Amino acid sequence: DSADGRSEVDVLIVGAGPAGLMMANWMSRCGIRSRIVDKRGTKIFNGQADGLQCRTLEIFDSFDFGHRAWIESNHMLEICLWNPDPKTGVIHRSDRIPDTIPNISRFQQVVLHQGRIERFFLDSISENSKRTLKDVPGWEGGIQVEHGVIPTLLEFDDKQAEDNDAYPISVKLRHLTEEESRPKQSATSLNGSGLQDGLFRSNLAQDDTEEMLEKSKALEAKAGKEETVHAKYLLGADGAHSWVRNQLGFKLQGESTDYIWGVLDIVPITDFPDIRMRCAIHSESSGSVMVIPRENKLVRLYIQLTTTENVEGGKKADRSKINPESILASAQRIMSPYKITYRYCDWWTAYQIGQRVGNNFSLKERIFLAGDAVHTHSPKAGQGMNVSMQDAFNLGWKVASVVKGTSTRSILKTYQSERRKIAQDLIDFDHRFSRLFSGRPAKDVLDEEGISMDEFKSAFQKGNLFASGVAVDYGASVIVAKAGDSTEQGDGTEVLGEEKLRVISEQELAKEIKVGMRMPSFKVLNQADARPWHFQELLKSNGTWRVVVFAGNIKSASQKTRLDALGEKLSSPTSFLNRFTPPQKRYDSVIELLAVHSAPRQDVTIFDFPAVFHPWDDTDGWDYWKIFVDDVSYHEGYGDAYKNYGVERETGCAVILRPDQYVAWVGEVDDYESMDKFFSGFMVEQARKGRAMNGGKEGAQLK
Ligand code: FAD
Structure with a gap:
């Protein structure tokens, strides 16, 4: 300063x-x-x-x-759907579905x-x-x-x-006084009761x-x-x-909905049997509750209180009438004949949804x-x-x-082209979901006003994939090498690079590594020490791009020839690795090279790979953390990565990953030219001071 x-x-x-x-x-x-x-x-x-x-x-x-x-x-494993029993009208559990779709991620x-x-x-x-x-x-x-x-x-x-x-x-910038910067309770959370509002x-x-x-x-x-x-x-x-x-x-464009919701974070005292499950409860005529079991014995209840239709003139509801007691009373009506109350309330609020x-x-x-x-x-x-x-x-x-x-x-233009679409998808999703959640259950198939509970279940299941966040699929751009129409910005401008610089992926070489989506994760072993790693664990968010070479069966002479040819090009002083890495920076600071091969681990050492895959550092010697193998581990089973990634075991493929783990390009193992062309589309050549990516180092160092 x-x-x-x-x-x-x-x-x-x-x-x-x-x-x-x-x-x-x-x-x-x-x-x-x-x-x-x-x-x-x-x-x-x-x-x-x-x-x-x-x-x-x-x-x-x-x-x-x-x-x-x-x-x-708190981990959420199961969703229970509660609906009115068709005969008695009393709520009962009609379905259970997994909260996270199994096997879409290593987390739930x-x-x-x-x-x-x-x-x-x-x-x-x-x-x-x-x-x-x-x-x-x-x-x-x-x-x-x-x-x-x-x-x-x-x-x-x-x-x-x-x-x-x-x-x-x-x-x-103005620095506020302590008093000025303190949030006003009543304005932010309708809190008139002295209760904590977050x-x-x-x-x-x-x-x-x-x-x-x-x-x-x-x-x-x-x-x-x-x-x-x-x-x-x-x-x-x-x-x-x-x-x-x-x-x-x-x-912002869009509209306010009619739905008014209350939120209550409580430690519940109840005889409702599924209170520690995530539940969607539709009552016959008193509205719906979403139950979200939380950490520290807490449970959050989302309750639809009213729609503005019920309010005079369709205006905003009278928020001063909403308080923890009125929210709880709604929950009690919806969850009846089960009883629910609390002694401890952690937080509450109410809001009208805008989309x-x-x-x-x-x-x-x-x-x-x-x-x-x-x-x-x-x-x-x-x-x-x-x-x-x-x-x-x-x-x-x-x-x-x-x-x-x-x-x-x-590359900055891709922020809007990628994220605006996600925001729109989110609003569409929310629109469907809110309508289904807020509606009254249909009495029978002829009840067109009501919400079909089968439709609700199927929307919930489909919505779960969207809601997991793993379904995000970014469109073609200078940093997503896939075919298809150019992605438009909101203002109509295109975000593709110059045509001559663009490369298109060969998606069929890695059927489950989808260009535009995040890299899925399966276990592979480190070649040097046999430790199993979830592949995603290798993809730290540190700003580096990654070229992942699925080297295939490197015990096969023809595959080894391809790999050696790639290694030679990568280690040339004019390779993209060398051109785009500032000379004073570490060899993997802009683009990190990783290999996953499919030959038996015990038949291979890191020295079967070109030196560029186990780079040399004058202080630390060889880098043992770049070469991995798709083989069986001693203690954590078999990731079967090639099969799960849809990659051919003998001939492999190569993949470029963005610093955020999204897949940018898929091509042949030795398609150096496409890789170079891809990076040349947006990377800046660094002033070279004779940097050589380990070219010829190994002989000299080991003498
Ligand atoms: P915010 O979290 O709103 O953060 C904005 C920050 O900017 C604040 O810290 C604010 O103090 C600061 N700020 C604002 N104006 C200025 C200014 N002029 N100068 C300097 N600083 C400023 N999302 C979920 O995923 N799950 C939920 O269960 C959920 N429940 C919610 C319940 C309620 C009642 C609300 C209000 C939201 C809920 N959300 C939920 C939504 C979630 O809180 C928001 O989507 C999320 O917080 C958005 O993050 P943000 O960083 O964009 O904005």
Whole structure:
């Protein structure tokens, strides 16, 4: 920072909810000078979002904190559907279905409240940024969320938008006093009862009072201060009422629904037998309840209270009449003849669902919006927080690689083309799901007004795939080499690279590694030490691309010849590995080369591979963590990876994975030219100082 209060950052993030924290987390991983500010003086301690999709857990795992969520959360295994008995009208359990579709992920859906998830992010951001930014003047302390800071002015110089080195964004930030930044209870949660509404410390969750006290002291010292920040990039992750979005004049399109919902987080006292299962309960005529069993003995009830049709003039319902008692009374009617009450209530709220999506997710690929700032919908399917985090997960590595100068700005257009479609799918899904959930069950097949319970079950099952997050399939672009129409931006511009630079995948070589989707995971063994790894565990989110060579049966002479030819090209000083990696950086910092072969493990050593697959480091010697084998493990069975990935065992294939684990390209094992062409479409050649990717090193080192 300069003395006059001006400061420069690569990335400024407004809003420290799930979306903003995910962005800051990427920046901390990639060592990008960033600041993240939030108008709130404290973080969330209970309530709010809670469901974590299996894809979100995969993402957390790639950032090394998946285990924390997995251990602390409540795991949801089964969904029970309760409906009126056709004869008596009394609710009964009519079906059970698995909560997560078996075998779609190595994780299953879990629930844990937003405050804990934010905690994991804060720890990860702090730890990683202190490591990656320790040598960057002014950033030695890493990245910390700055609470009680609010932007008051945003200026953008669009003439500088395409200049990589420019800081076209200026934001005035004001530091609030402790009092100003404290959230007003009644305004945010309709709370008139003095009950916690999600912003105070919960006595069930272990948390961090010390940190809060420190924060508020720091806040007082800076209160009232104003500063101007000049940024290369800005992310508005400031929620549904996004200030950033409003400054840009961007709108959300869609509508408010008629459904009013109450949410109650309680430790229930009940004789309802499935209270520890996720349940969808449709009563004959009193409405529906969704039961979500939670961590710490809690259960969340989502209850439809009324529709605005019941309210005079179709206007908004009178929210002052909604309180924990009235929500509970509705639940009691719906769940009758079972009894339900509570002694402890952790949090509650009520809301009217709006289903809206933003037209523009970015201004000139300099200012971006993510999360609730660009899509709002009902929380019942547990999607909001997940999709919001995944927006920023999609964006973070792209911005980081452009700031670092390894990718051109062309890849930034794919943020909107990829994520806007997901947001629209989400709204469509939510629309169908809400209607089915909120409707009255049909009495019989002739009851057209009512909701068919068979239709509900089938929608639930189909919805489960969508809701898992693993079905995301990104369209063709400069970073997704698949055939098909060009993907359009919301504004009609296309996001494909120049035709001559584009390559198209040979999808049939790896039938289950779908271009545009995330890399599925099966177990493989490390060639050097026989340890089994879930393949996804090798794909850490650290900003690197990966070329995965399914080398096939390298004991076959013809296959070995192909592999050697590939190795030679890769180790050439002019290979894409060498051209796109800055000379002072580690060999796997931009593109990491991995191999999975199918010959028997015990017949092979790493030295059967070209040296580029086990790179040399002058300090550490050979790298033993790049070559893997599809073989039987001693203790964890057989992953049968080639079969499960749909890859031919003898001849294999090659796959390019993006830094976010999405599949970018599939082709022949030795199709070096396509790989080179693919990377050349968006990567920036680095000034070369005679870097050679291990070319010819091995002989010299071992003499
Ligand atoms: P937010 O979480 O809203 O975060 C925005 C952040 O920006 C906040 O910290 C805010 O203080 C800050 N901010 C706002 N304006 C400014 C400004 N001008 N300057 C500085 N900072 C600012 N999702 C689920 O997945 N499952 C659920 O069960 C679920 N239940 C929900 C229940 C309720 C009552 C609500 C309201 C939401 C629920 N959601 C649920 C949705 C989920 O909470 C959101 O989708 C998710 O939090 C969105 O993340 P975000 O980071 O985009 O925005």
